[in-house]
Amino acid sequence: MNYIEYKGQKLIIEGQHLRLDTHRITSMDELYNLQNCTELENLELYDNYIKEIKNLEELVHLKILSIGKNQITEIKGLDTLVNLTELDLSGNSITEIKGLENLEKLEKLTLDGNFITEIRGLDKSENLTELDLSENRIARIEGLENLKNLKTLRLWDNKIKNVQGLEGLSYLNELWLGKNQIASVSDLSVFPPNLEFLSLDTNPISYAGNPNEAQFLKICEKYEEPYLI
Numbered sequence: 001m002n003y004i005e006y007k008g009q010k011l012i013i014e015g016q017h018l019r020l021d022t023h024r025i026t027s028m029d030e031l032y033n034l035q036n037c038t039e040l041e042n043l044e045l046y047d048n049y050i051k052e053i054k055n056l057e058e059l060v061h062l063k064i065l066s067i068g069k070n071q072i073t074e075i076k077g078l079d080t081l082v083n084l085t086e087l088d089l090s091g092n093s094i095t096e097i098k099g100l101e102n103l104e105k106l107e108k109l110t111l112d113g114n115f116i117t118e119i120r121g122l123d124k125s126e127n128l129t130e131l132d133l134s135e136n137r138i139a140r141i142e143g144l145e146n147l148k149n150l151k152t153l154r155l156w157d158n159k160i161k162n163v164q165g166l167e168g169l170s171y172l173n174e175l176w177l178g179k180n181q182i183a184s185v186s187d188l189s190v191f192p193p194n195l196e197f198l199s200l201d202t203n204p205i206s207y208a209g210n211p212n213e214a215q216f217l218k219i220c221e222k223y224e225e226p227y228l229i
Helices: 213-222
Strands: 003-006 009-012 017-019 042-044 064-066 086-088 108-110 130-132 152-154 174-176 197-199
Touching: none
Parallel strands: 017 042, 042 064, 064 086, 086 108, 108 130, 130 152, 152 174, 174 197
Antiparallel strands: 003 009
């Protein structure tokens, strides 16, 4: 029977799911015997005080890993988790997207609420269907060229000024760009052809009296719930 020990207490693991949210864990070293729980498929460590991802090398069957709302500064320690399909590192102190090269099965990546300034390090993430980079410090939409299967992209609350870098995202149907610094949107061609939902709310967009007003209104009409203002 699989188990871990935490602060002298033995926790029996039933099935392939271990949830240790809000347990005041300060280090993954405190989770004694975790490396031997090799059948785990879902590990939740949300809302703790973890500073470093470690001791997961043997958990090669892991599919879902949630370490959001901790104190992690660097994405590392994931190289052997080749079956991972969902990774949540939201609400940490991460500044750079990296360490994902071996996670080619990854479908959902959640990195909102960090300190990321550039979109990069996703060259091998071709199976991503959902990417959340909201509440970061990103100024430019880029580095998405290989994400051909992406369906949902969240870039809400960043420092983006221009809508660009979406070429080739033919399956994208949901785009969140609210609360940025976008002042003008005048060309439908910047948006993927299958887009169904567009959020541009809380941007300094002004179209009244603008020579591109008619084109902008066409953009408003195209999306059923555009949330443009």
